Amino acid sequence: MTTTVTTEPLSEAQTSRFVRIQEGDLNLQLHYNDAGEGRETVVMLHGSGPGASGWANFNRNVEPLVAAGYRVILMDCPGWSKSDPIVCTGSRSELNARALKGLIDALALERVHIIGNSMGGHSAVAFALAYPERVGKLILMGGGTGGPSQFVPMPTEGIKLLDGLYREPTIENLKKMMAVFVFDPSSLTEALFQARLENMLARRDHLENFVKSQQANPRQFPDQSPRLGEITAPALVIWGRDDRFVPLDGSLRLIWGMPNAELHVFNRCGHWAQWEHADKFNRMVLDFLAH
Numbered sequence: 189m190t191t192t193v194t195t196e197p198l199s200e201a202q203t204s205r206f207v208r209i210q211e212g213d214l215n216l217q218l219h220y221n222d223a224g225e226g227r228e229t230v231v232m233l234h235g236s237g238p239g240a241s242g243w244a245n246f247n248r249n250v251e252p253l254v255a256a257g258y259r260v261i262l263m264d265c266p267g268w269s270k271s272d273p274i275v276c277t278g279s280r281s282e283l284n285a286r287a288l289k290g291l292i293d294a295l296a297l298e299r300v301h302i303i304g305n306s307m308g309g310h311s312a313v314a315f316a317l318a319y320p321e322r323v324g325k326l327i328l329m330g331g332g333t334g335g336p337s338q339f340v341p342m343p344t345e346g347i348k349l350l351d352g353l354y355r356e357p358t359i360e361n362l363k364k365m366m367a368v369f370v371f372d373p374s375s376l377t378e379a380l381f382q383a384r385l386e387n388m389l390a391r392r393d394h395l396e397n398f399v400k401s402q403q404a405n406p407r408q409f410p411d412q413s414p415r416l417g418e419i420t421a422p423a424l425v426i427w428g429r430d431d432r433f434v435p436l437d438g439s440l441r442l443i444w445g446m447p448n449a450e451l452h453v454f455n456r457c458g459h460w461a462q463w464e465h466a467d468k469f470n471r472m473v474l475d476f477l478a479h
């Protein structure tokens with residue numbers, strides 16, 4: 189007799205968890221997804237767009253890491269998805285870093301690898317600066333520090349569309365922003381737009397709080413370049429050549445600043461390398477983590 193073992197694909201609902209964290213004066217409920225049972229843990233931090241979440245940003249990346257034996261945690265940052273609302277008047281990179289510290293303390297994880305997308309990259313760097321002993325390896329995509337581009341006027345075209353969408357959360361504005369996320373907008377499906385629209389409209393408080401935060405402090409993601417030399421963790425920086433949100437020269441600042449960083453640039457790729465080039469991205473991440 190033959191036994192057939194079928195493995196169900198991982199789903200958002202099945203991996204969804206909540207935890208209350210207390211980190212200094214930061215006391216809030218965070219939502220996260222938790223998949224796999226490996227000895228080593230990879231945390232994934234999402235970007236700052238309206239309706240973003242760990243699952244929305246990284247749904248093409250979780251399974252391969254879990255299959256390779258990692259535990260994968262997707263943290264929804266304060267002010268996104270099912271995590272508690274917040275108005276941030278200081279550095280959002282540092283706020284997210286503190287939230288992550290609270291989360292890994294609550295889960296009793298001593299040290300984690302971090303994959304950060306855009307705001308998630310800024311936050312991963314802030315975490316590595318504040319809690320270096322808690323970091324294994326860093327993978328930074330389309331982010332790692334705020335600060336100016338030497339080549340592209342700021343705010344970039346993508347960030348202007350993102351800000352416009354926060355102020356007027358319509359399907360038309362969402363499609364305009366998402367068309368700029370990727371190199372090839374024909375890869376975006378109606379189902380993807382609808383899922384993102386649902387996420388976005390489910391939490392109008394988050395949208396309003398983002399606008400209030402920016403009014404209180406337009407520099408939510410400060411320039412962390414002067415301190416990059418302090419980060420000794422091995423870092424893989426990944427960027428899309430055609431990134432219209434956070435320009436490519438941001439990646440050079442990161443690898444010039446961090447002593448143990450290396451860079452891969454994807455051709456025909458926008459701000460969502462982990463989605464647009466998922467297969468190669470996953471292979472590169474697994475290789476980097478293993479060696």
Ligand SMILES: O=C(O)CCC(=O)/C=C/C=C(\O)C(=O)O
Pocket residue numbers: 234235236237238239240241245305306307308331334347350409433434459
């Ligand atoms: O302003 C910055 O430097 C960060 C912008 C950012 O995080 C944009 C991210 C967009 C996404 O990846 C998303 O919303 O999914």
